[in-house]
Structure formats: structure tokens, C-alpha cells
Amino acid sequence: MRRLQDLAVSADPDGDTWTEAAARVDALIELLAPSDAPEGVGPAxxxxxxxGAGSLLMAPYVITSMEPDGVALTVRFSRFHVGGNSAVHGGVLPLLFDSIFGMVIHAAGRPISRTAFLHVDYRNVTPIEETLTARGWIRETDGRKAFVNAELHRPDGTLCAEANGLMIRLLPGQP
Incomplete structure (x- = not known):
């Protein structure tokens, strides 16, 4: 599916090929539609x-460490994530950081929380087709609040982007 996503945004076939591809996608939809399941049942x-924990929206990442003091992972962006010039689209990075923040909260044993704010500083171009490392941690807590940080690095140590945010623990019964 990920390769299909990449080709859907980067292939340049003739019109007949696009028409055939659309028909094949329709056939896949017909095949999978009877298995449509509610949230929390499918792999995403x-x-x-x-x-990417089964989510096609996320760049494929692999968690390398998940401890109470922080989370580390590797991630590899592809053509599907390009904003231009073989660089990751800037809007994709907040999605990654928000997911890392959620993992950090879980690893620390804190109850389910929601993102109150997320701020990203773009330090250097984030490349596609390169295995990057990310880590996130809780900087401090105050009652229901957890102030979190994360960084994304190239293999040579170059900082691509860093983020900070606020996660708020949900109240009982809060969606």
C-alpha cells in the first residue's frame, strides 16, 4: 500500500494507464468494503x-525504545511525503511529532491525553528516502499537564526539526 501511495503521487503514465489503475483501485475497494470495521478494530x-503502527497516514516508523523517560524511533519518509525538491512537506512533521507525544505519554504511564498545542521549529531540510531518528520526552508535568519535547535528526546528527507541546490528561468521561 505504501508503494502504491508513492506511485500515486509520482507516476506519470498515459491516460489509459490511469484509467486502468482507477479500475483496479475500484476492484480493491469492492474487495475490502465488506470488511469495513469501526475505529479501533482495523490496524491503523x-x-x-x-x-507507522499500521496507519497509512503516518510515515513508516519503527519504535526502538519506549521507556518512561522517553521514546525513540526511526522513520523514513518517501515520495508520498514530498513537499518539493525531495524534501518532506512541512505539514507532515507536526503529524509525526504529535504521534511521538502520544507515545511519550503512554510510555510514561500517564492517562490518555489530548494535544493542547504543538509548536514545530524547522531547523534544516528533512529529506526523503533517508532513515532518520526521532526521540521525545516529557520536559515537566503540572497536574493534568505534561509539557513534551521531541527532535528529528539525520544520520549524521543534523537536527531537521524540533517540537514542543502541551498534552492535557482527559477528565473522566471526556472524549
């Missing part, structure tokens, strides 16, 4: 052993 965000 439920299967940590799958790249």
Missing part, C-alpha cells in the same frame, strides 16, 4: 509491530 494506530 493499533498494531505497533507494523510500520
Amino acid at each position: 494506530n493499533r498494531v505497533p509491530s507494523l510500520p
Whole structure:
């Protein structure tokens, strides 16, 4: 599916090929539609052993460490994530950081929380087709609040982007 996503945004076939591809996608939809399931049943965000925890929205990441003092992972962006000039689209990075923040909260044993704010500083171009490392941690807590940080690095140590945010623990019964 990830390769299909990449080709859907980067292939340049003739019109007949696009028409045939659309027909094949329709056939896949017809095949999968009877198995449509509610949130929390399909693989998206439920299967940590799958790249990106099973979510096709996320760049494929692999968690390398998940401890109470922080989370580390590797991530590889592809053509699907390009904003231009073989660089990751800037809007993709907040998605990654928000997911890392959620993992950090879980690893620290804190109750389910929601993102109150997320700030990203873009330090250097984030490349596609390169295995990057990210880590996130809780900087401090104050009652229901957890102030979190994360960084994304190239293999040579270059800082691509860093983020900080505020996660708020949900109240009982809060969605």
C-alpha cells in the first residue's frame, strides 16, 4: 500500500494507464468494503509491530525504545511525503511529532491525553528516502499537564526539526 501511495503521487503514465489503475483501485475497494470495521478494530494506530503502527497516514516508523523517560524511533519518509525538491512537506512533521507525544505519554504511564498545542521549529531540510531518528520526552508535568519535547535528526546528527507541546490528561468521561 505504501508503494502504491508513492506511485500515486509520482507516476506519470498515459491516460489509459490511469484509467486502468482507477479500475483496479475500484476492484480493491469492492474487495475490502465488506470488511469495513469501526475505529479501533482495523490496524491503523493499533498494531505497533507494523510500520507507522499500521496507519497509512503516518510515515513508516519503527519504535526502538519506549521507556518512561522517553521514546525513540526511526522513520523514513518517501515520495508520498514530498513537499518539493525531495524534501518532506512541512505539514507532515507536526503529524509525526504529535504521534511521538502520544507515545511519550503512554510510555510514561500517564492517562490518555489530548494535544493542547504543538509548536514545530524547522531547523534544516528533512529529506526523503533517508532513515532518520526521532526521540521525545516529557520536559515537566503540572497536574493534568505534561509539557513534551521531541527532535528529528539525520544520520549524521543534523537536527531537521524540533517540537514542543502541551498534552492535557482527559477528565473522566471526556472524549
